[in-house]
Amino acid sequence: MxxxxxxxxxxxxxxxxxxxxxxxxLADDExxxxxxxxxxxxxxxxxxxxxxxxxxxxxxxxxxxxxxxLAARELxxxxxxxxxxxxxEEYRSAPLVELRRLEWARTIARHWLYETADAIRLEALKQSxxxxxxxxxxxxxxxxxxHRIHAEMWIDxxxxxxxxxxxxxxxxxxxxxxxxxxxxxxxxPTLVQRAEAKLGRAMPDxxxxxxxxxxxxxxxxxxxxxxxxxxxxxxxxW
Amino acid sequence: xxxxxxxxxxxxxxxxxxxxxxIAAPDGRFAExxxxxxxxxxxxxxxxxxxxxGEIEEIAEFVDEFDLKYxxxxxxxxxxxxxxxxxxxxxxxx
Numbered sequence: 305m306x307x308x309x310x311x312x313x314x315x316x317x318x319x320x321x322x323x324x325x326x327x328x329x330l331a332d333d334e335x336x337x338x339x340x341x342x343x344x345x346x347x348x349x350x351x352x353x354x355x356x357x358x359x360x361x362x363x364x365x366x367x368x369x370x371x372x373x374l375a376a377r378e379l380x381x382x383x384x385x386x387x388x389x390x391x392x393e394e395y396r397s398a399p400l401v402e403l404r405r406l407e408w409a410r411t412i413a414r415h416w417l418y419e420t421a422d423a424i425r426l427e428a429l430k431q432s433x434x435x436x437x438x439x440x441x442x443x444x445x446x447x448x449x450x451h452r453i454h455a456e457m458w459i460d461x462x463x464x465x466x467x468x469x470x471x472x473x474x475x476x477x478x479x480x481x482x483x484x485x486x487x488x489x490x491x492x493p494t495l496v497q498r499a500e501a502k503l504g505r506a507m508p509d510x511x512x513x514x515x516x517x518x519x520x521x522x523x524x525x526x527x528x529x530x531x532x533x534x535x536x537x538x539x540x541x542w
Numbered sequence: 543x544x545x546x547x548x549x550x551x552x553x554x555x556x557x558x559x560x561x562x563x564x565i566a567a568p569d570g571r572f573a574e575x576x577x578x579x580x581x582x583x584x585x586x587x588x589x590x591x592x593x594x595x596g597e598i599e600e601i602a603e604f605v606d607e608f609d610l611k612y613x614x615x616x617x618x619x620x621x622x623x624x625x626x627x628x629x630x631x632x633x634x635x636x
Contacts, residue, residue: 350544352565352576359579450578457571 319378323434327378328386329396329515330425331371333486335387336522337401337418338364339529341411349408360415360451367444374440388533392523400482402519405475412462413475416455417483417499423452424494425487459502476503484512547573548598550591551581559591570594 319327341361348354372383379386400418405411426448429441462468483499484492492512499507544566551562562581567573570592577590606613628634 350566352567352572352580356576356579359583450575453571454575457575461568461572 319434319437323437324375324378325396326429327371327375327437329398330429331368331375331386332395332397333401333418333422334364334371335368336395336397336525338362338368339525340401340404341415343404343406344411356454360454363447363451367447370440370444374436384533388530392518392526395518395522395526396515397518397522398482398486398515399513399517399519400479400486402522402525403479403482404521404525407475409462409468409471410475410479412455412458413472413479414482415451416459417476417479418486419448419452419455420498420502421483421486421491421495422448424491424498428491456502463503477508480507481510482513484510485514544568545573546595547577548593548595549577549581550593551587552589553586554588557588559589562587562590564595 338361341357341364345354345358345361348357368387369383372386376382376386400414403414405414423445426441426445430438430445432438432441459472462472480499484495487495496507545568546564546566547570548564549562550559552559565573565576565580567576573592577592581587581590625634
């Protein structure tokens, strides 16, 4: 499949194509999840949570922007083009972030599963030989700390409630194969370990829903997300 | 039931803590995250204090049976008296 940006790839760049792939999968995850989380703006369970969750969504989109900028420099394009101008099949996002589940137990389950997986991925990236990748991972991680605190406190709260626990467990069960799909094979055992430590039970041994295929909801999301961009192809300014 | 926390914020080191507003949260952990998001995310604060409303001792009754108006901030004009006193002391300017 032809990549829309591949033709711009300059020869002898600092980063290898696999690094750019990595940046894009990270950026796409953050952009799509940021969008999904922002769907709660105005309708979260209560006002304070609305503000906090919207802020987390903004942070994720900020991370996506920084990652796209880094990738765009390598590819000779710009961040907006990477975020908005690719066809759905060229996004590298994990199916976990694409699912549209406007239900609080599932939202929290996904939020916690994603943040837990993302932490493992960022820890690995902070060790990268490429100082720019290590640097941006460290920078993103300093904000993600608060997302993790937020996710953990919600998980603890829901686990402690007789009404909420079964609903959360059901959501975790549904999303677990997707959570595994966020990470590459070598990092998955760490996710299993951390999930089991938190939940105090064994996680099911299932086939991961990996990157490379997309949920039907992604096309819909991109349609909505790129509406303004498409209406003003010359570049809208606000 | 959510608990209400009063939030105080400081704009910069050395400035006084001032009441910023309040937040409702299920417990102290939630309160901390919500206070960060609502009162610290825009660079408007250098520090925050969180105080559970239930821990605050409120005084809302002030006895003044003998109507001592001169002790109130709005009830007593001292402008003329101050002028006379300054005249007597020789410190009146202009």
